[in-house]
Amino acid sequence: MRLWSVEGNRQRLDGGAMFGNVPRALWSQWMSPDAHNRIELATRGLLVEDLLGKRVLFETGIGAFFSPSLRDRFGVDQAEHVLLSSLEARGTTHEDIDVVVLSHLHFDHAGGLLAGYQDGSEPTLLFPKARFLVGEHAWHRACDPHRRDRASFIPELPALLEASGRLELVNGERSKTLGDAARFRYTNGHTPGLMHTELGGDGGVLFCSDLMPARPWVHLPVTMGYDRYPEALIDEKTAALNDALKRDIRLFFVHDSDCAMARVAQDAKGRFTTIDDMPSVDGLVI
Numbered sequence: 672m673r674l675w676s677v678e679g680n681r682q683r684l685d686g687g688a689m690f691g692n693v694p695r696a697l698w699s700q701w702m703s704p705d706a707h708n709r710i711e712l713a714t715r716g717l718l719v720e721d722l723l724g725k726r727v728l729f730e731t732g733i734g735a736f737f738s739p740s741l742r743d744r745f746g747v748d749q750a751e752h753v754l755l756s757s758l759e760a761r762g763t764t765h766e767d768i769d770v771v772v773l774s775h776l777h778f779d780h781a782g783g784l785l786a787g788y789q790d791g792s793e794p795t796l797l798f799p800k801a802r803f804l805v806g807e808h809a810w811h812r813a814c815d816p817h818r819r820d821r822a823s824f825i826p827e828l829p830a831l832l833e834a835s836g837r838l839e840l841v842n843g844e845r846s847k848t849l850g851d852a853a854r855f856r857y858t859n860g861h862t863p864g865l866m867h868t869e870l871g872g873d874g875g876v877l878f879c880s881d882l883m884p885a886r887p888w889v890h891l892p893v894t895m896g897y898d899r900y901p902e903a904l905i906d907e908k909t910a911a912l913n914d915a916l917k918r919d920i921r922l923f924f925v926h927d928s929d930c931a932m933a934r935v936a937q938d939a940k941g942r943f944t945t946i947d948d949m950p951s952v953d954g955l956v957i
Contacts, residue, residue: 672852674876675718675761676923676931676952679732679754679783683709683746688896690887701887702928709746712885712926714779716754717878717952718761719870723852725769728758728801729868729878730925731783736825738788754783755797765797770848772804774866774880776813777823780925784828796831802848803832806857807840808864820862820897841866856911858882860904861897867911871957873918876932878925882908885927889935889943912943923952 686708690698695708702710714732735752737745758764773781784803786795805813814829832838839847844854854869861881868878881897882904883889891908894901915922915935922945923932931952933945 672722672870672957673720674870674952674955674957675720677716677718677728677754677757677761679714679716679757680735680747680749680752681928682712682714682733682779683707683748684712686710689884691894691896691898691901693893698887702885711746711928712779713924713928714783715925715927715931716757716783717876717923718758718763722770722870723849725849726763726767727770727772727849727853728768728798729772729923730774730780730880731771732925733779734783734785735787736778736782736785736794738790750787752783752787765801766799768798768801770804771798771801772849772853772866772868772878773809774806774868774878775809775862775864776805776825776828777820777862777881778825779823780880781828782825784832785825794825794827794831796835800837802837802839803835804839804841804846804848805832806855806864806866807842808857809862809866810840810864812863819899823897858904858907858911860900860902860907861895862899869920874920875957876921876923877911877915878923879911880925882911883922883924885924886930886933886945886948889922889945891943916943921947 686704717729719727732754816824856867858865870876898904930948932949934947936946
């Protein structure tokens with residue numbers, strides 16, 4: 672199989688919210704805030720060709736479904752649907768995608784499923800022939816969100832996915848659609864049932880999603896204010912990073928503005944870090 676990173680619309684979120692209990696004096700050395708204390712975040716997808724003969728897209732970014740007022744609130748500068756242009760640059764379109772895998776249904780990971788905003792129009796679903804894979808636990812969270820993260824979901828999206836007739840809820844390490852070609856793992860520290868995909872076995876790739884949204888979060892104590900159970904998330908990161916280090920698994924980052932993929936390393940003090948950082952993934956064979 673061959674892998675490409677595909678960029679979606681970028682957003683700017685409050686740095687304090689993104690770094691939880693890390694003081695600004697420290698996190699601002701890792702990611703520079705703007706005048707409104709916001710940091711720039713990618714919303715990146717992973718395009719995989721020839722996965723069981725299928726063209727598979729892992730996540731769709733934030734997309735362009737927001738109204739102008741919400742684009743301004745969440746720091747989304749581009750009005751156009753950047754993911755669609757990124758797919759075209761890789762020689763494909765949303766109409767050619769056979770499978771879309773979603774780690775969860777927060778808007779910055781699933782909003783790209785929808786067509787761009789048009790005043791007075793209802794949201795419409797793109798990817799007309801794709802099967803949509805969502806973890807069962809994450810699906811139920813999206814259908815009945817807690818008050819704490821209700822604003823992170825798109826209310827219309829579950830009904831649109833169900834109405835497509837192409838929704839598959841995944842429960843366990845394998846799915847009907849992708850079989851043994853993709854292994855699924857789950858964490859709960861960020862949101863219930865966050866689904867991570869491992870591709871290629873030893874020496875392969877782990878789709879980190881919001882377990883580790885970018886390189887600064889590889890450092891174990893660093894969590895987001897958005898995380899549901901930060902201490903549990905740290906334990907989940909510890910297990911994932913030890914496994915990645917042992918098996919030479921590369922990490923794919925959704926939100927890192929400058930790095931799409933990297934290998935895991937440990938420094939002399941045992942702190943996890945990254946090496947072989949890749950700004951983009953361009954036809955990597957695994």
